Amino acid sequence: MNWFTKTFSSTVGRKIVMSVTGLFLCSFLVVHLIGNLQLFRNDGGAAFNLYSDFMAHNGVIRFMELILVAGFLFHIYDAIVLTSRNKKARPVDYVNNHPEQNSTWSSRNMGLLGTVILVFLIIHLWNFFVPARFGGLEGVVIEDVEYDNLYLRVVQSFQIWWYVAIYVIAMVALAYHLIHGFQSAFQTLGLDHKKYTPFIQKFGVAFSIIVCLGFAIIPLYFFFLV
Protein backbone atom coordinates (compact mmCIF):
# COMPACT_ATOMS: atom_id res chain seq x y z
CA MET A 1 0.00 0.00 0.00
CA ASN A 2 1.25 3.47 -0.70
CA TRP A 3 0.99 6.33 1.79
CA PHE A 4 -2.35 7.49 0.43
CA THR A 5 -4.23 4.21 0.76
CA LYS A 6 -2.49 3.56 4.10
CA THR A 7 -3.71 6.93 5.38
CA PHE A 8 -7.31 6.42 4.35
CA SER A 9 -7.54 2.79 5.41
CA SER A 10 -6.37 3.52 8.96
CA THR A 11 -9.08 4.06 11.58
CA VAL A 12 -8.13 7.74 11.93
CA GLY A 13 -8.07 8.22 8.14
CA ARG A 14 -11.44 6.53 7.63
CA LYS A 15 -12.96 8.82 10.22
CA ILE A 16 -11.55 11.80 8.31
CA VAL A 17 -13.41 10.52 5.24
CA MET A 18 -16.58 10.15 7.36
CA SER A 19 -16.12 13.69 8.62
CA VAL A 20 -15.44 15.40 5.27
CA THR A 21 -18.26 13.55 3.50
CA GLY A 22 -20.59 14.19 6.44
CA LEU A 23 -19.97 17.95 6.35
CA PHE A 24 -20.38 17.91 2.57
CA LEU A 25 -23.74 16.15 2.99
CA CYS A 26 -24.68 18.83 5.51
CA SER A 27 -24.06 21.47 2.85
CA PHE A 28 -26.30 19.50 0.50
CA LEU A 29 -29.07 19.58 3.13
CA VAL A 30 -28.93 23.37 3.17
CA VAL A 31 -29.17 23.64 -0.63
CA HIS A 32 -31.97 21.05 -0.73
CA LEU A 33 -33.96 22.82 1.99
CA ILE A 34 -33.60 26.23 0.35
CA GLY A 35 -34.79 24.75 -2.95
CA ASN A 36 -37.75 23.11 -1.25
CA LEU A 37 -38.92 26.48 0.07
CA GLN A 38 -40.38 26.93 -3.46
CA LEU A 39 -43.07 24.49 -2.33
CA PHE A 40 -44.52 27.14 -0.02
CA ARG A 41 -45.18 29.61 -2.84
CA ASN A 42 -48.85 30.03 -3.46
CA ASP A 43 -48.65 29.57 -7.25
CA GLY A 44 -49.97 26.06 -7.84
CA GLY A 45 -46.45 24.69 -7.90
CA ALA A 46 -45.17 26.67 -10.91
CA ALA A 47 -42.02 27.95 -9.17
CA PHE A 48 -41.25 24.50 -7.73
CA ASN A 49 -41.70 22.78 -11.09
CA LEU A 50 -39.43 25.30 -12.83
CA TYR A 51 -36.88 24.81 -10.04
CA SER A 52 -36.98 21.02 -10.31
CA ASP A 53 -36.67 21.26 -14.09
CA PHE A 54 -33.55 23.40 -13.61
CA MET A 55 -32.12 20.90 -11.12
CA ALA A 56 -32.75 18.01 -13.53
CA HIS A 57 -31.15 19.63 -16.58
CA ASN A 58 -28.44 22.04 -15.47
CA GLY A 59 -24.95 20.71 -16.26
CA VAL A 60 -23.29 21.96 -13.09
CA ILE A 61 -26.06 20.45 -10.95
CA ARG A 62 -25.76 17.15 -12.81
CA PHE A 63 -22.03 17.12 -12.12
CA MET A 64 -22.55 17.94 -8.45
CA GLU A 65 -25.08 15.12 -8.35
CA LEU A 66 -22.25 12.66 -9.09
CA ILE A 67 -20.11 14.17 -6.33
CA LEU A 68 -23.09 13.91 -4.00
CA VAL A 69 -23.59 10.24 -4.83
CA ALA A 70 -19.88 9.67 -4.20
CA GLY A 71 -20.21 11.52 -0.88
CA PHE A 72 -23.05 9.25 0.21
CA LEU A 73 -21.25 6.10 -0.94
CA PHE A 74 -17.97 6.91 0.84
CA HIS A 75 -19.84 7.93 4.00
CA ILE A 76 -21.86 4.70 4.01
CA TYR A 77 -18.97 2.45 2.96
CA ASP A 78 -16.60 3.71 5.66
CA ALA A 79 -19.41 3.56 8.22
CA ILE A 80 -19.90 -0.13 7.42
CA VAL A 81 -16.15 -0.89 7.47
CA LEU A 82 -15.64 0.94 10.77
CA THR A 83 -18.75 -0.50 12.43
CA SER A 84 -17.74 -4.06 11.60
CA ARG A 85 -14.23 -3.33 12.88
CA ASN A 86 -15.65 -1.83 16.06
CA LYS A 87 -17.86 -4.87 16.66
CA LYS A 88 -14.82 -7.14 16.27
CA ALA A 89 -12.87 -4.97 18.74
CA ARG A 90 -15.24 -6.15 21.51
CA PRO A 91 -16.19 -9.77 20.77
CA VAL A 92 -17.45 -10.45 24.33
CA ASP A 93 -19.80 -7.81 25.70
CA TYR A 94 -20.30 -6.76 29.30
CA VAL A 95 -23.00 -8.43 31.38
CA ASN A 96 -23.68 -5.13 33.16
CA ASN A 97 -22.93 -1.93 31.28
CA HIS A 98 -24.06 1.65 31.90
CA PRO A 99 -22.90 3.72 28.92
CA GLU A 100 -25.71 6.24 29.54
CA GLN A 101 -23.63 7.49 32.49
CA ASN A 102 -20.68 8.50 30.33
CA SER A 103 -21.96 9.35 26.83
CA THR A 104 -24.99 10.60 24.92
CA TRP A 105 -27.47 8.25 23.27
CA SER A 106 -27.02 9.76 19.81
CA SER A 107 -23.23 9.44 19.95
CA ARG A 108 -23.59 5.71 20.64
CA ASN A 109 -26.25 5.10 17.98
CA MET A 110 -24.91 6.84 14.89
CA GLY A 111 -25.06 3.58 12.92
CA LEU A 112 -28.68 2.92 13.86
CA LEU A 113 -29.66 6.53 13.09
CA GLY A 114 -27.73 6.35 9.81
CA THR A 115 -29.56 3.16 8.84
CA VAL A 116 -32.95 4.82 9.47
CA ILE A 117 -31.82 7.74 7.30
CA LEU A 118 -30.63 5.36 4.55
CA VAL A 119 -33.98 3.52 4.46
CA PHE A 120 -35.73 6.89 4.29
CA LEU A 121 -33.36 8.02 1.53
CA ILE A 122 -34.21 4.98 -0.61
CA ILE A 123 -37.98 5.56 -0.16
CA HIS A 124 -37.54 9.29 -0.83
CA LEU A 125 -35.46 8.79 -3.98
CA TRP A 126 -37.82 6.13 -5.29
CA ASN A 127 -40.85 8.38 -4.89
CA PHE A 128 -39.45 11.71 -6.07
CA PHE A 129 -35.98 11.53 -7.62
CA VAL A 130 -36.47 8.47 -9.85
CA PRO A 131 -39.66 9.68 -11.62
CA ALA A 132 -38.36 13.27 -11.82
CA ARG A 133 -35.13 12.11 -13.39
CA PHE A 134 -36.14 9.09 -15.44
CA GLY A 135 -39.78 9.91 -16.30
CA GLY A 136 -43.12 8.81 -14.98
CA LEU A 137 -44.62 12.15 -13.92
CA GLU A 138 -47.64 13.87 -15.39
CA GLY A 139 -47.05 16.96 -17.49
CA VAL A 140 -47.99 20.54 -16.65
CA VAL A 141 -47.93 23.60 -18.93
CA ILE A 142 -46.31 26.73 -17.50
CA GLU A 143 -46.20 29.73 -19.87
CA ASP A 144 -46.78 27.53 -22.96
CA VAL A 145 -43.95 25.11 -22.12
CA GLU A 146 -44.60 21.60 -20.80
CA TYR A 147 -42.78 20.53 -17.64
CA ASP A 148 -42.91 17.46 -15.37
CA ASN A 149 -45.38 18.10 -12.57
CA LEU A 150 -43.24 17.10 -9.57
CA TYR A 151 -45.32 19.45 -7.41
CA LEU A 152 -48.40 17.25 -8.00
CA ARG A 153 -46.42 14.21 -6.83
CA VAL A 154 -45.47 16.11 -3.67
CA VAL A 155 -49.07 17.08 -2.96
CA GLN A 156 -50.37 13.55 -3.60
CA SER A 157 -47.63 11.83 -1.55
CA PHE A 158 -48.18 13.96 1.50
CA GLN A 159 -51.91 13.22 1.62
CA ILE A 160 -51.00 9.73 2.90
CA TRP A 161 -50.66 9.77 6.69
CA TRP A 162 -48.11 6.96 7.00
CA TYR A 163 -45.96 8.54 4.31
CA VAL A 164 -45.95 11.77 6.29
CA ALA A 165 -45.11 9.75 9.42
CA ILE A 166 -42.09 8.15 7.70
CA TYR A 167 -40.79 11.60 6.82
CA VAL A 168 -41.23 13.03 10.29
CA ILE A 169 -39.60 10.01 11.96
CA ALA A 170 -36.70 10.15 9.49
CA MET A 171 -36.16 13.84 10.22
CA VAL A 172 -36.06 13.16 13.95
CA ALA A 173 -33.41 10.49 13.27
CA LEU A 174 -31.50 12.92 11.05
CA ALA A 175 -31.61 15.60 13.75
CA TYR A 176 -30.10 13.24 16.34
CA HIS A 177 -27.54 12.02 13.76
CA LEU A 178 -26.47 15.62 13.11
CA ILE A 179 -26.52 16.76 16.74
CA HIS A 180 -23.66 14.35 17.36
CA GLY A 181 -22.25 14.27 13.83
CA PHE A 182 -21.85 17.97 13.10
CA GLN A 183 -19.58 18.87 16.01
CA SER A 184 -17.95 15.44 15.94
CA ALA A 185 -16.87 16.04 12.31
CA PHE A 186 -14.84 19.07 13.37
CA GLN A 187 -13.21 17.13 16.19
CA THR A 188 -12.31 14.35 13.76
CA LEU A 189 -10.51 16.89 11.58
CA GLY A 190 -8.54 17.91 14.66
CA LEU A 191 -10.20 21.33 14.66
CA ASP A 192 -10.49 21.98 18.36
CA HIS A 193 -9.80 25.22 20.18
CA LYS A 194 -11.42 26.92 23.12
CA LYS A 195 -11.89 30.00 20.91
CA TYR A 196 -14.27 28.38 18.42
CA THR A 197 -15.20 24.85 19.58
CA PRO A 198 -17.99 26.07 21.92
CA PHE A 199 -19.46 28.01 18.98
CA ILE A 200 -19.25 24.99 16.65
CA GLN A 201 -21.02 22.85 19.25
CA LYS A 202 -23.88 25.33 19.71
CA PHE A 203 -24.10 26.02 15.98
CA GLY A 204 -24.23 22.27 15.29
CA VAL A 205 -27.22 21.76 17.58
CA ALA A 206 -29.03 24.78 16.12
CA PHE A 207 -28.19 23.66 12.57
CA SER A 208 -29.48 20.13 13.22
CA ILE A 209 -32.76 21.27 14.73
CA ILE A 210 -33.49 24.08 12.25
CA VAL A 211 -32.66 22.06 9.11
CA CYS A 212 -34.56 18.95 10.21
CA LEU A 213 -37.52 21.00 11.40
CA GLY A 214 -37.53 22.77 8.04
CA PHE A 215 -37.72 19.45 6.19
CA ALA A 216 -40.30 17.96 8.57
CA ILE A 217 -42.63 20.95 8.17
CA ILE A 218 -43.04 20.24 4.43
CA PRO A 219 -45.01 16.95 4.68
CA LEU A 220 -46.94 18.29 7.68
CA TYR A 221 -47.83 21.47 5.76
CA PHE A 222 -49.18 19.50 2.80
CA PHE A 223 -51.02 17.00 5.02
CA PHE A 224 -52.79 19.54 7.20
CA LEU A 225 -53.00 22.72 5.16
CA VAL A 226 -53.10 21.91 1.43
Added chain:
Amino acid sequence: MAGSNPNAKPMDITLKVWRQKDRNAIGQMVTYPLKGISPDMSFLEMLDVLNEDLLLKGEDPVAFDHDCREGICGMCSLFINGRPHGPERGTTTCQLHMRHFKDGDTITIEPWRAAAFPVHKDLVVDRSAFDRIQQAGGYVSVNTGGVPDANAIPIPKSIADKAFDAATCIGCGACVAACKNASAMLFVSAKVSQLAMLPQGKTERKTRVENMVAQMDIEGFGACTNTGACAAECPVGISLENINMLRSEFVYAKATSENV
Protein backbone atom coordinates in the same frame (compact mmCIF):
# COMPACT_ATOMS: atom_id res chain seq x y z
CA MET B 1 -7.39 5.80 61.82
CA ALA B 2 -7.64 9.16 60.10
CA GLY B 3 -10.74 9.56 58.00
CA SER B 4 -12.42 6.42 59.28
CA ASN B 5 -15.96 6.63 60.52
CA PRO B 6 -16.49 4.85 63.86
CA ASN B 7 -20.25 4.80 63.24
CA ALA B 8 -19.94 3.07 59.88
CA LYS B 9 -21.74 -0.25 60.10
CA PRO B 10 -20.35 -3.32 58.40
CA MET B 11 -22.22 -4.16 55.20
CA ASP B 12 -23.45 -7.35 53.63
CA ILE B 13 -23.02 -7.36 49.89
CA THR B 14 -23.39 -9.80 47.02
CA LEU B 15 -20.65 -9.98 44.41
CA LYS B 16 -21.15 -11.23 40.88
CA VAL B 17 -17.65 -11.85 39.57
CA TRP B 18 -16.43 -12.98 36.17
CA ARG B 19 -14.53 -16.26 36.63
CA GLN B 20 -12.45 -17.65 33.78
CA LYS B 21 -9.85 -20.35 34.29
CA ASP B 22 -7.46 -19.27 31.52
CA ARG B 23 -7.28 -17.57 28.13
CA ASN B 24 -9.06 -20.37 26.28
CA ALA B 25 -11.64 -21.30 28.91
CA ILE B 26 -15.26 -20.21 28.74
CA GLY B 27 -15.97 -17.87 31.63
CA GLN B 28 -19.11 -17.06 33.57
CA MET B 29 -20.40 -14.80 36.31
CA VAL B 30 -20.22 -16.44 39.76
CA THR B 31 -22.12 -15.12 42.80
CA TYR B 32 -20.38 -14.68 46.17
CA PRO B 33 -22.18 -13.34 49.26
CA LEU B 34 -19.90 -11.32 51.55
CA LYS B 35 -20.70 -10.40 55.15
CA GLY B 36 -19.28 -7.74 57.46
CA ILE B 37 -17.55 -5.55 54.88
CA SER B 38 -16.30 -2.29 56.44
CA PRO B 39 -17.27 0.88 54.52
CA ASP B 40 -13.69 2.05 55.12
CA MET B 41 -12.23 -0.77 53.06
CA SER B 42 -11.01 -0.04 49.58
CA PHE B 43 -12.59 -2.05 46.80
CA LEU B 44 -9.44 -4.15 46.45
CA GLU B 45 -9.32 -4.81 50.19
CA MET B 46 -12.89 -6.09 49.90
CA LEU B 47 -11.66 -8.46 47.17
CA ASP B 48 -8.78 -9.50 49.45
CA VAL B 49 -11.41 -10.48 52.06
CA LEU B 50 -13.26 -12.51 49.44
CA ASN B 51 -10.03 -14.25 48.41
CA GLU B 52 -9.13 -15.11 52.02
CA ASP B 53 -12.57 -16.70 52.36
CA LEU B 54 -12.07 -18.62 49.13
CA LEU B 55 -8.60 -19.82 50.18
CA LEU B 56 -9.91 -21.01 53.53
CA LYS B 57 -12.56 -22.99 51.69
CA GLY B 58 -9.89 -24.45 49.43
CA GLU B 59 -11.23 -22.66 46.36
CA ASP B 60 -9.29 -20.81 43.69
CA PRO B 61 -9.01 -17.09 44.60
CA VAL B 62 -10.22 -14.44 42.16
CA ALA B 63 -7.31 -13.14 40.09
CA PHE B 64 -7.21 -9.35 39.67
CA ASP B 65 -4.50 -6.84 38.79
CA HIS B 66 -3.16 -4.43 41.40
CA ASP B 67 0.16 -2.96 42.42
CA CYS B 68 0.65 0.41 44.14
CA ARG B 69 -2.92 0.78 45.48
CA GLU B 70 -2.31 4.53 45.48
CA GLY B 71 -3.93 5.34 42.14
CA ILE B 72 -0.72 6.05 40.27
CA CYS B 73 0.57 2.82 38.74
CA GLY B 74 -2.29 1.97 36.37
CA MET B 75 -2.33 -1.72 37.23
CA CYS B 76 -5.80 -2.00 38.75
CA SER B 77 -8.71 -2.29 36.40
CA LEU B 78 -12.19 -3.86 36.92
CA PHE B 79 -15.49 -3.00 35.26
CA ILE B 80 -17.66 -2.40 38.34
CA ASN B 81 -21.45 -2.11 38.04
CA GLY B 82 -21.19 -1.23 34.37
CA ARG B 83 -18.43 1.39 34.71
CA PRO B 84 -14.63 1.14 34.45
CA HIS B 85 -13.08 1.71 37.92
CA GLY B 86 -16.61 1.86 39.34
CA PRO B 87 -19.15 4.63 39.77
CA GLU B 88 -16.93 7.44 41.10
CA ARG B 89 -15.41 9.97 38.67
CA GLY B 90 -11.64 10.47 38.59
CA THR B 91 -10.96 7.41 40.73
CA THR B 92 -9.02 4.23 40.15
CA THR B 93 -10.46 0.99 41.53
CA CYS B 94 -7.83 0.92 44.30
CA GLN B 95 -8.96 4.38 45.45
CA LEU B 96 -12.63 3.42 45.38
CA HIS B 97 -14.00 2.76 48.85
CA MET B 98 -16.83 0.56 49.98
CA ARG B 99 -18.60 3.56 51.54
CA HIS B 100 -19.83 4.35 48.02
CA PHE B 101 -21.95 1.19 48.17
CA LYS B 102 -24.90 0.36 50.40
CA ASP B 103 -25.67 -2.57 52.67
CA GLY B 104 -27.45 -5.22 50.60
CA ASP B 105 -26.00 -4.05 47.24
CA THR B 106 -25.22 -6.47 44.45
CA ILE B 107 -21.98 -5.51 42.71
CA THR B 108 -20.96 -6.90 39.32
CA ILE B 109 -17.24 -7.12 38.55
CA GLU B 110 -16.05 -7.85 35.03
CA PRO B 111 -12.70 -7.62 33.25
CA TRP B 112 -11.99 -4.97 30.57
CA ARG B 113 -13.64 -6.22 27.40
CA ALA B 114 -11.63 -5.78 24.21
CA ALA B 115 -10.24 -8.11 21.58
CA ALA B 116 -6.89 -6.37 22.08
CA PHE B 117 -7.06 -7.08 25.85
CA PRO B 118 -7.55 -10.86 26.04
CA VAL B 119 -8.54 -12.23 29.46
CA HIS B 120 -5.62 -14.04 31.14
CA LYS B 121 -7.60 -15.32 34.09
CA ASP B 122 -10.74 -14.08 35.88
CA LEU B 123 -10.41 -10.27 35.99
CA VAL B 124 -6.85 -10.03 34.69
CA VAL B 125 -6.46 -8.91 31.10
CA ASP B 126 -3.34 -8.76 28.96
CA ARG B 127 -2.64 -5.07 28.30
CA SER B 128 0.67 -5.59 26.48
CA ALA B 129 -0.98 -4.11 23.36
CA PHE B 130 -0.41 -0.74 25.08
CA ASP B 131 3.28 -1.57 25.55
CA ARG B 132 3.65 -2.38 21.86
CA ILE B 133 1.99 0.92 20.90
CA GLN B 134 4.42 2.74 23.20
CA GLN B 135 7.37 0.88 21.69
CA ALA B 136 6.20 1.94 18.22
CA GLY B 137 6.86 5.61 18.98
CA GLY B 138 5.95 6.76 22.47
CA TYR B 139 9.44 7.93 23.35
CA VAL B 140 12.06 10.59 22.62
CA SER B 141 15.56 9.63 21.56
CA VAL B 142 18.08 11.47 23.70
CA ASN B 143 21.68 11.44 22.58
CA THR B 144 24.23 11.14 25.36
CA GLY B 145 26.35 14.10 26.30
CA GLY B 146 26.53 16.78 28.92
CA VAL B 147 23.45 17.59 30.94
CA PRO B 148 21.73 20.57 29.28
CA ASP B 149 20.82 23.58 31.35
CA ALA B 150 17.30 23.17 32.73
CA ASN B 151 16.07 26.47 31.33
CA ALA B 152 17.96 26.40 28.03
CA ILE B 153 14.83 25.51 26.06
CA PRO B 154 11.96 27.91 26.77
CA ILE B 155 8.54 26.24 26.95
CA PRO B 156 5.41 28.37 27.47
CA LYS B 157 3.68 27.59 30.77
CA SER B 158 0.38 26.74 29.05
CA ILE B 159 2.10 24.20 26.79
CA ALA B 160 4.06 22.70 29.67
CA ASP B 161 0.81 22.35 31.64
CA LYS B 162 -1.01 20.65 28.77
CA ALA B 163 1.90 18.29 28.14
CA PHE B 164 1.98 17.46 31.84
CA ASP B 165 -1.78 16.83 31.90
CA ALA B 166 -1.39 14.40 28.98
CA ALA B 167 1.58 12.77 30.73
CA THR B 168 -0.57 11.88 33.74
CA CYS B 169 -2.06 8.97 31.74
CA ILE B 170 -1.33 5.84 33.76
CA GLY B 171 -2.15 3.46 30.89
CA CYS B 172 -4.79 1.53 32.82
CA GLY B 173 -7.02 0.96 29.78
CA ALA B 174 -10.25 2.34 31.27
CA CYS B 175 -10.71 4.36 28.06
CA VAL B 176 -10.72 1.16 26.00
CA ALA B 177 -13.04 -0.51 28.50
CA ALA B 178 -15.51 2.39 28.46
CA CYS B 179 -15.54 2.94 24.69
CA LYS B 180 -18.37 1.24 22.83
CA ASN B 181 -15.82 0.53 20.07
CA ALA B 182 -13.03 -0.57 22.43
CA SER B 183 -10.97 2.22 20.90
CA ALA B 184 -7.57 3.13 22.34
CA MET B 185 -7.61 6.68 20.99
CA LEU B 186 -7.51 8.43 24.37
CA PHE B 187 -4.47 6.44 25.51
CA VAL B 188 -2.61 6.80 22.21
CA SER B 189 -3.48 10.49 21.92
CA ALA B 190 -2.23 11.23 25.44
CA LYS B 191 1.09 9.60 24.61
CA VAL B 192 1.35 11.31 21.21
CA SER B 193 0.35 14.81 22.27
CA GLN B 194 2.39 14.78 25.47
CA LEU B 195 5.56 14.50 23.38
CA ALA B 196 4.37 16.43 20.32
CA MET B 197 3.86 19.57 22.38
CA LEU B 198 7.39 19.66 23.81
CA PRO B 199 10.53 20.72 21.92
CA GLN B 200 12.28 17.46 22.87
CA GLY B 201 9.50 15.50 21.15
CA LYS B 202 9.41 17.46 17.91
CA THR B 203 12.30 15.54 16.33
CA GLU B 204 10.33 12.30 16.04
CA ARG B 205 6.97 14.02 15.79
CA LYS B 206 5.87 12.67 12.41
CA THR B 207 7.09 9.09 12.64
CA ARG B 208 5.73 8.85 16.17
CA VAL B 209 2.09 9.50 15.30
CA GLU B 210 2.29 7.44 12.10
CA ASN B 211 3.79 4.41 13.83
CA MET B 212 1.67 4.59 16.97
CA VAL B 213 -1.60 4.85 15.02
CA ALA B 214 -0.49 2.00 12.75
CA GLN B 215 0.32 -0.18 15.78
CA MET B 216 -3.01 0.76 17.42
CA ASP B 217 -4.81 -0.50 14.30
CA ILE B 218 -2.70 -3.69 14.16
CA GLU B 219 -3.63 -4.48 17.77
CA GLY B 220 -7.31 -4.55 16.81
CA PHE B 221 -8.69 -1.59 18.76
CA GLY B 222 -11.82 0.06 17.36
CA ALA B 223 -12.18 3.51 15.81
CA CYS B 224 -13.15 6.67 17.70
CA THR B 225 -16.75 7.93 17.45
CA ASN B 226 -16.22 10.93 19.76
CA THR B 227 -18.74 9.64 22.31
CA GLY B 228 -16.53 11.04 25.07
CA ALA B 229 -17.05 7.97 27.27
CA CYS B 230 -13.27 7.50 27.58
CA ALA B 231 -12.59 10.94 29.01
CA ALA B 232 -15.64 10.72 31.29
CA GLU B 233 -14.32 7.48 32.78
CA CYS B 234 -10.59 8.26 32.77
CA PRO B 235 -9.38 8.07 36.39
CA VAL B 236 -6.81 10.83 35.81
CA GLY B 237 -9.00 13.08 33.64
CA ILE B 238 -7.19 12.88 30.29
CA SER B 239 -9.00 15.35 28.01
CA LEU B 240 -10.60 14.72 24.62
CA GLU B 241 -8.47 17.62 23.35
CA ASN B 242 -5.64 15.12 23.12
CA ILE B 243 -7.57 13.00 20.63
CA ASN B 244 -8.14 16.05 18.45
CA MET B 245 -4.46 16.91 18.71
CA LEU B 246 -3.57 13.37 17.63
CA ARG B 247 -5.72 13.86 14.56
CA SER B 248 -4.09 17.10 13.52
CA GLU B 249 -0.69 15.50 14.19
CA PHE B 250 -1.79 12.55 12.02
CA VAL B 251 -2.96 14.75 9.13
CA TYR B 252 0.21 16.86 9.33
CA ALA B 253 2.45 13.78 9.41
CA LYS B 254 0.64 12.00 6.59
CA ALA B 255 0.78 15.09 4.42
CA THR B 256 4.42 15.98 5.03
CA SER B 257 6.44 13.00 6.32
CA GLU B 258 9.22 11.36 4.33
CA ASN B 259 7.47 8.02 4.78
CA VAL B 260 6.03 7.42 1.28
